[in-house]
Amino acid sequence: MQRAGGIAALYIAVAYLAAIPYFVFLVNYPGVVDPIQKVISLRDNYASMYWMHVVSFEFVALALIVVTLAIHQRLKEYAPSTAQFATVVGLIRAGLLLASVMVFNYGMGVVVRLYATAPDQAVAAWQVIEPVASALGGSGGEVLGGVWFLLLNATALSAKVFPRALNWLGVVIGAAGILSVVPALSGLEAAFGLLQIVWFLWLGIVMVRALDRRPETE
Structure with a gap:
């Protein structure tokens, strides 16, 4: 399970x-503000965006x-209740991230097909679908992600399971995620997203x- 967890963490980072x-940069979807242009962007990049969502989110x-199960396996003997809650x-x-990308991809397909015959309805539909998908994915505040990072890394720090620097980075990421729900600190959501890439890459390594230093026993 530990090897699978390490490989999974590396996959997330990559x-x-x-x-x-x-x-x-390629499709610049986050930079598109106009609702009509958003739907046009979906139409023009439908195939590549669909598969990129599958690969990078689903x-x-x-x-x-x-990764969650692998870390639980490492921490459960030190703090069973905290590890279980985390x-x-x-x-x-x-689960919410998976739901988010499924809503986005399915909704995108519906809107792209609808745009060919009823552009106004397609734009209106996407204005409903997109916020739902974004909310499920954590937009507007990474509370769950923040709590997860904070609990895991605080426990690992106390148990000395992973490198201290890695755990402290995780604590910082967790705090940033939790604080990102405050409107005035919403910019921390971007910091959370970027720093978690470093954390997952480091954790995977x-x-x-x-495991490479000892025989596989799990």
């Missing part, structure tokens, strides 16, 4: 790194489940290397 240039949600939070977060 998937997010691939998603950033695609969404920000599979990431599944990988997050593996695991539940992590699984809920993964630590977990895989640790």
Whole structure:
């Protein structure tokens, strides 16, 4: 389970790194504000955006489940109750992320098809669908992600399970996620998103290397 968790963590980091240039620079979807232009962007980039969502969010949600279970396996003997609660939070977060991308992709397909015959209705429909998908994915505040990071890393820090620097980084990420729900501190959501890439990459390397130094027993 530990090797699978390490590989899953590395996948999450790589998937997010691939998603950033695609969404920000290639299609520039976050920079589109006009509702009509948003739907046009969906139409023009439907195939690539669909598969990028699958690779960088849907599979990431599944990988997050593996990481959550792997870390629970490491922490449960040190703080059973906290580890269990953090695991539940992590699984809920993964489930919501999976729901988010499924709503986005399915809704995108409906809107793209509708735009060919009823553009105004398509634009109106997307103005309803997009906020739902975004909210499920954590837009507007990374409370679940913040709590998950904070609990896991605080427990790991106390138990000395992972490198202290990695755990402290996780604590900072967790605090940023929780504070991002405050409207005046909404910018912390971006910091949360970027720093978690570093954390997952680091965690994956630590977990895989640790297993390479000893025989696989799990």
